[in-house]
Every structure is written in C-alpha cells, then in structure tokens.
Amino acid sequence: MSQTKGVVRRSELTDAPQRAESLDAYKVCRKGDIVFNKMKIRSGAMGVAHEDGLVTYHYEVMRPRQGMDPRYIVHLMKSSWFTSELIARERGISAGGEHGGIRTTEVPFTVLRTIDVLLPEIDEQRAIAGYLDRETSRIDTLIEEQQRLIEMLRERRAAVIASTLAKLSDAMTRLKYVSTIQTGVTLSGAGDSADAEWPYLRVANVQVGYVDLGMIKTVRIPSERAVRSMLQRGDVLMTEGGDIDKLGRGALWHGDLPNMLHQNHIFAVRPNESLDSEFLVYWLDGPVARAYFRTTAKQTTNLAATNKWTVGNLPIALPPIEDQRGAVAALDEQTAAIGSLIAETERFIELARERRAALITAAVTGQIDVREAA
Template sequence: MNLSRLIEYASVSIGQGAPQKSDDFSKEGNPFIRAGSLESLTNNGTLDSLEFISDESAKRNKLKLYPADSVVFAKSGMSATKDRVYKLTRSCYVVSHLAVLLPNEKTHPDYLRLVLQRSKPSTLIKDPAYPSISQGDIENFKLPFPPLDDQIRIATVLTRAERLIAKRKEGIKALDELLKSIFLEMFGSGEKWETEKLSGVSEIVSGVTKGKKYADKELFEIPYMRVANVQDGHLILDEIKTIAVTKEEIDRYLLKAGDILLTEGGDPDKLGRGTVWNNEISKCIHQNHIFRVRVNAERINPIYLSTLIGSFYGKKYFLRAAKQTTGIASINSTQLKKFPVIIPPLPLQNKFADIVEKVESIKAKQTQSLAELENLYASLSQRAFKGELDLDRVLVETQDIASLRSRLAT
C-alpha cells in the first residue's frame, strides 16, 4: 500500500494550555482532555469522568473546542512514548501536550485512529531523553491511506475485533468484582472473629539479595521472582530471570505451593500487592524486595489470606503503616509481621478458596480467549495496513457508507 503525508488526509493542530485556577473547572460544559487522560480513555474509560469546562471559562482561557471524530495523541512529555491514540466521541477541549487531527473528506476517523495506533507516533520522537514531536513532523508522517471505501471496510473489521476484545476484558473484570463481592458477603468486616498478628500464623521471609559476592562458594543458576513478576492477584511470567546462588540460599528461599508473595513497595495504591504461588515454575526462589508468607495451614488458608491482604481492609492497614516518600510507599518486615489477620473458621476459609478456584478456572479460559482475540487483531491489523485483506468480503451496509460520506463532506 502506498504511503501518503498525513497532512493530505487530516489537518493538524495543537491543544491549548490547561487553566490554572480550580474555579475554571465545573460540572457542566465540555470535557477537558489532559495527556494523562489518554490511559483511561484508551482502556474503555469515558469522557464523563474528566474535568469539565464551561463556555464562559473556555472563552476566558482562550480554549478551542474540537469536534467529535477528532483524533488525539500525546506529542510531548513521557506520554508521547505511550502511543495512546483516541478518537473524540463528543466535542472536547484539549491540553497543549496533545496533537489534534481533524480528518478531511477523504479520511474515515476510525481508520485514522487505527492506522496511527499501528504506525506509532512515538517513532517521530528525535530525542528519547526529551520526548517531543513537532507539528511539522506529524504533518509529514507517512502513512498508508487507501480509498475511503477501503478505509471504511478496514475500520469495520478492526473495530469489530476491538469490541470483542473489550467485551472479553469486561468479562474478566466482572469475575474479579464477583470474587470481591463474595469475599465481603462471606466475611464482612470480620468484627465477629478474633485477629492475630501475621507473624503468629505464618513464617515471613525476605528473599535473596542480588549482587552479592560469594568468594569461592559453589553457585547454582536458578529462576527467581522479581517485583515485576508479582502483580495484584496474579503473576506475570513473560520474562523469567535467573540468579546464581548457593545451595543453602536455594533451600532457604525455595518457593512452595501455597506461599503468598508480597511486594515491599511501589505506588501507594498498590501496597499489599501480591498473589498465591502455585508452583508455576519448578525450583524458583524470590528476590529481597518480595516477602514470602508461608501460612500455618491448620489455621489459615493462603487464598483467603491473600484476598484479605489485597482487600480494602488490607490496603487500609498498609497505607497507614507504610513509609511514604515522593509518591512511593514501602513496608518493611516488621510492619508486615504486625498485620492483623482476621481468623474466621478454617472450613469457611476453605469454602471461599474453593469458590476462588472455580472462578479462576473460568477466568483462565476467558484470559486464553482474550489472548487469542488479541493475536487475531494483531494479524488482521498487520494484513489490513499492508493491503493484504480481501476487503470485498467485508460486509458494510451501503447506507452506512453513504451516511459517512455525507458526514465527512459537511
């Protein structure tokens, strides 16, 4: 497919500076999009959740109102490296860190969004240390633009795939919310049960320290869990690193099924981040920024405890107990050991764990389906922008094409 300059298919402008006074914002008017807004908006967030600016405030601050179907992405700051591209669904005001593209009569707005997502505006950044993209470079960005009818068909195929992916993600999120609801229903605030310090019902161990000097000791290479691997309620195992340690350290830090892994710090809202280890990797240890909690199985079910730690109850404790500096919060072993564990009857804990395992089984199938859909989308996208899709097989209502042509012409 031949490449054309973006300016031939859309006008390019830049947003305006954000108002500085709190009373410039209100609950009426039109949404104001900041660079940070794009993370939410490109993940099924809504414009209704943003700040709003009234007509009067916009006039006072000399803001321009951009129409629905304009396409925006970050052109400066670290957000410019993220390649988040969003099509406005209603008229909005836009911050100066964003580029705003207004499609002309030759361009389908969704196609423009999709081709930019695929081609990545961040490739225009000249100095990664100071991410910025000039208006001229955006205007001269070479992109594939087939005839409008083909754009419509490509956009139809890819947006259908996007909707399927979004629906699958919503299903997975609903399962997570279901478990939270069941936990609250079964255990409530926990006031009717005793509490005990975490150190009284478990063994808590910090992991191996990287970069140690071992002199002449025999070392063994073994996989280990890093902070990046341990997420809230799940593990990310795409990249597993290894470390050379002694046999004694392997014996001390070796993970066992049922161990709870907890990170020691990060963003305040992620305190208490962790999950249960299920021998996903044979013979694996953990680094020193991760705590391993091994419960007394006669009193505590690890799935119950992991959920309690990750609940509002757990996060409230860690936020109160954590050391916080410049947006980073961390907990130490002493604070973790003092965590007050609510101890319901073990059969009730086990009943909850059984429910979790059933829901997680459904979730695993949904996650696998999501991965397949995302792979399909990537394949369709690659073929579409190379001109390799048989677009004659894409069903688009004739009136839909006529309606779009009419809308673009006005």
C-alpha cells in the same frame, strides 16, 4: 506528520487563571491532532483529539499534514506491522524507583520519525478509516461487554470470600505475631564468578494468585547470603510495589524449583503452626486486607508501595487451624467455577483483540479491498 512545537500557555485555551505550577512540560493538542502515550503506544493508547486541550509529558502530539486522514494514521499505528517496527526501536526506562524495580519502555516522536510508511491517496485513506472505524467499534463493544462480565465475576468471587471469612471466629491478631517476614536479596551487578549461581524470583514472576515460572533469572552470591533469602514450600509471596488494587495480594510458593531465592522487592511471609498458608492467601484477598493496604499504601503517580512494617501489622483473623482449613476447602470449591469462567472470558477477549489487530493490519496493508467488504 509533524510534531507540534512551542509552549502554549493555558490562557490561550481558556479564560481560567493561570495555575501556579509551570506548564512548560505540557503540550497543546488541537482538534484533529493525533495524541499517543509514548509509554503505552504498543497497547494502542492513541487517538484523534476531538477538541483543543493540554497533555502531559507522557504524551506526544502529531499534526497530520494536508492529504492525510488522522483516523487512518491512528489505525496504521495500531497495526501489527507498525508495532513490530516500534518494538525494534523502543528504548527501556526505569519506573517505580526503589519500590517497584519495574522496567518499562517508551517510544518518543523522534523514534516514529525513523519509520517509513507508504500512504495511499486521501480518498482511499478515508475509505479504509471508515471501514475500520465500523468494524473495530463492533469488536470493541463485544470486548467491553466481556470485560464487564469479568468485573461481575470478580465481584462475585470477592463476595464469596467475604461471606466465608465473616463466618469465622472474630479473634484478631497481627500478621507479625503468627509469621516471619523474610526480605529478599538485593541485586548489585553480575556478582562474583567464584560464588554459586542461584535462581531467584523477580517482581514480574509474582502475579496475583500464582507464581509465573516462565522466565527465571539467576544471581551469583555467597551461600551464607543466599540462605537468608531462600524460599520454603508454603511461603506466601507479596510484592513491595505495584498497582494499588494488586498491592498486598499473595501468591503461594509450592516449592516447584529447589533453592529458589527472591528479590528484595518481594516479601516472603512464612506462617507458623497456628496459621495456614492457603488461608492467609484468601485472607489477603478479603475485605479487611484490601481495605488495609488501600489505606496504608504509599501512592506515587503510577504505583503504590508498602513495606515490611506495614505488612507485619496487617490485622488477621485467627480461628482454630481446623476452621482455617475448612474455610480453604469451601472457598476452593466455590471459587473454582468462577475462576474457570473468568479464564474463558479472558481468552475470548484475547482472541477478539487478535482478530481486531489482524483486521487493522490487513486493511492498512492492502490485503482487504474495503470497497468489497463494505
């Protein structure tokens, strides 16, 4: 495999006028080239180009040499064996800047060149590629059907929430009038060894609807500084940045671990006695909040971001506390079955993807005789 080199101008591919911006960072791909996203290669973001075109700097382009079937190479790169080789070589980079604090990884072409592979003869490559094209297509179709089911279930859940919230009092206020919004601790180095060590939540810990406690990191800071960012049971956690469809959604802190702090990229919203925490979580998942964060988000190439002022100005209905709790009880009951179905379908998709990966690995490593399997 060899990388496409040299800058190819847009005029070489089309009669359309040149665009004003420089195209120096773009790469050309020809029909039959292998194209992959170097930041998403582990998730299988690659394929064979069906026509000539240009790709951005997020992508790498490889042109197979004579005697190589590009379809086979793509399947090989999606195998578990190849992925394990990538994991050992990938490098971390930062993404999201001040809003996300997100670490990601990338695998440029120079990394791929360090992986040695044994390639069968071209006829066998084509036979394996044809077999995997057929079998993975069946699995992909099944996965797509299940993903559509999940979307329908999520739409159903959203409709249930919207319907229940619409029946409440239309008296509105702003979130900042019925809560305090606490900012988190800013991390800077390992801290002073003389200070106490505190657990803290990162952006990765705060998921839509729940807090993931699988990996908790610690930080050393003075006690007086820690207390300003310490969580209390009933706080609603919101991330400052992330995907636009997840921005502004909340996760309830149940106080599972004591003395827990939160990072500065997470807001902890602490309702007063007039606002129920669980009601707030549902409100953040409702149509008013979703529209609000979509229209107020600061959008970058890959991420969206909000800030404390915007969060504080979120419009929120404020019916009597008894009505809020009644709405929570009704929604818990109505959404529980939908949530179970979504979880079951997601598990099915996970198993199907595992089956797909195992099939690819077995075929490209010679564990399956595709002539017998055909």
